[in-house]
Amino acid sequence: MTAPESTRQYVSWFRQAAPYIHAFRGRTFVIGFDGEVAQGALAQALAQDCNLLAALGIRLVLVHGARPQIEAELARRGLKAKYHKGLRVTDAAALECVKAAMGVTRLEIEALLSQGLPNTPMAGAWMRVTGGNFITAKPVGVVDGIDYQYTGAVRKIVANEISADLDQQNVVLISPIGVSPAGEIFNLSMEEVAESVAVALQAEKLIFLCDAPGVTDRRGTLVDAITADEAEQVLRKPKRLTEDLGLYLPCCMRAARAGVKRAHLVDRDVDGGLLLELFTHEGVGTVVTRDPLARLREATIDDVAAIVGLIAPLEADGTLVRRGRELLEMEIGRFSVLEHDGVILGCAALYPFSKDKAAELACLAVNPDYRRVGYGEQLLHYMEVRARKAGLKKLFVLTTRTSHWFIERGFKEAGVDSLPREKRELYNWQRRSKVLGKAL
Secondary structure, eight states, X not given: OOOOHHHHHHXXXXXXXXXXXXXXXXXXXXXXXXXXXXXXXXXHXXXXXXXXXXXXXXXXXXXXXXXXXXXXHHHHTTOOOOEETTEEOBOHHHHHHHHHHHHHHHHHHHHHHTOOOTTSTTTTOOOOEEOOOXXXXXXXXXXXXXXXXXXXXXXXXXXXXXXXXXXXXXXXXXXXXXXXXXXXXXXXXXXXXXHHHHHHHTOSEEEEEESSSSOBOXXXXXXXXXXXXXXXXXXXXXXXXXXXXXXXHHHHHHHHHTXXXXXXXXXXXXXXXXXXXXXXXXXXXXXXXXSOSEEEEEOOGGGHHHXXXXXXXXXXXXXSOOOOHHHHHHTGGGEEEEEETTEEEEEEEEEEEGGGTEEEEEEEEEOGGGTTTTHHHHHHHHHHHHHHHTTOOEEEEEESSOHHHHHTTTOEEEOGGGSOHHHHHTOOTTTTOEEEEEEO
């Protein structure tokens, strides 16, 4: 009996999510979101998604903002908001509005996280939500002649106390308000608090829900991954950034440089965007890392299973010569792999013939979903560099179906007689592979 297509897709997605579920268990995620999210139509969906993350064993720290709620409270009291360089100037009257808005917003978020109605995603769940005086603050002071008064900056995060709460399987909810050693209360920015908490905890991920799909290029196409250095270049062109991106991207950049493994920007208006970003390889937002997300390296014995999965379909259709797992394990030192965010997406092997100063490039394979990303070219270039470092002068391939791809990348057709003698004696005349060569 064949299952419906929707069922097969669900099963396929669930299986693809399994590696992420295993990898994330016991890891710390810091999720920052402003008041627009807390009062938005998808607030309940976000609470349900956070409940799922907690159920999967992820240690969650939620940092909320309340900018629109503060604006509403100021308006209710007949007060005007004051800003300088995008940062609120908090006088004594505004501070009262901040405290009122923050308190109400926090209670509403706690209520969302405490749901457990039957026939909902949170049925049977009980999330323990905790908080505390985890933040020591200091005044921003006077900038450009403007006294920010009760607007503050993070001075210290009491990370060990947050960790202790997380160890008890609690979800920690933090409001961006800090207290100075003198007992003064300061209004802090959500994004600075989220960044500081993530760095203090050395979190696996810092995630911001924002007003855009993520960072886009000049054509408006979403950029799925950038390094901190690339983010710095983007920040030099602020016209390409929305208000949230202008605030959150610098935090992501600094956090990545300070030891947070991944910082994500996810569209707050996409239902389930958090889950799609975390549990699918493609994601739906932009991830910021210290180093490039895709990296090329020499293969290890632990990569054999992934390589088998890559080349098996190509062996089945005759594109590649069949290799047994035992042979792969013996020859793993010949292989290099392209790894993207911990997943092997491509491989290639190099078989040198030292006497002839030549090498065979073999088993070049890329996951079908990523063949248009340029990973094949990256692997080819990497293997060419590896061959040059070994003192080799020529690279050759034997192929039955991909000759045009190699020709477009500098290879030229050659006869069987051009092969090194050892390889020539092993040439399979029934397979009749084309021989292509390239000088290094």
